[in-house]
Amino acid sequence: MRRSLRTCAVAFTAAGLIFGLSACSEAEKAKEKVEKEAVDQVDKAVNEEYEVTYEVTGSGVDSIQYTVSGGSAMEPKMETVEKPALPWTKTVKLRGITPPSVLPVALDATGAKVSCKIVHKGKTLKEETGEGLAAAGGCVAVSPIG
Structure with a gap:
C-alpha cells in the first residue's frame, strides 16, 4: 500500500512539473512575441519618414530657425534662414519621432507680428x-509618427 501511494505521489508530482513547465514555456513564448512586436513598432516609428510644411507670415521677422532631417x-538638426521674405514656406522630410518646429526670430519685437504653422x-x-x-514663441508639434 505504501508503495502504491509513493508511486501515485511521484506520478502526480511529475505530471504537475510537466504541466507547470509547459505553462511557463507558453507564457515565455507569449512574452517574447509581445516584446518582438514592441521592438518592431519602435523600429518602424524611428525609421519612418514624414513630410511637413512650415509656414511663417507677418512682419518684423529677422530670421527663421526650423527642424530638418538629421x-x-x-x-x-536645425537650419536658419536670414532676412526671409514673408510669407515664407519650407517643406522638409523628418524621420521617426523627431518633433517638427519652426521659430521666427524678431530682433525688434516691438513691431513684430508673426504667425507660424506646421x-x-x-x-x-x-x-x-x-x-x-x-511673436517669437514659434511652433513645435509632436511627430505625427509617434
Whole structure:
C-alpha cells in the first residue's frame, strides 16, 4: 500500500512539473512575441519618414530657425534662414519621432507680428500667432509618427 501511494505521489508530482513547465514555456513564448512586436513598432516609428510644411507670415521677422532631417529626436538638426521674405514656406522630410518646429526670430519685437504653422498631409499640427515679444514663441508639434 505504501508503495502504491509513493508511486501515485511521484506520478502526480511529475505530471504537475510537466504541466507547470509547459505553462511557463507558453507564457515565455507569449512574452517574447509581445516584446518582438514592441521592438518592431519602435523600429518602424524611428525609421519612418514624414513630410511637413512650415509656414511663417507677418512682419518684423529677422530670421527663421526650423527642424530638418538629421540629428536625433532629443537633439534635432536645425537650419536658419536670414532676412526671409514673408510669407515664407519650407517643406522638409523628418524621420521617426523627431518633433517638427519652426521659430521666427524678431530682433525688434516691438513691431513684430508673426504667425507660424506646421502642416502635415493637409492637416495643421500646430499654429501660433503673436505680436511683440509673444511673436517669437514659434511652433513645435509632436511627430505625427509617434
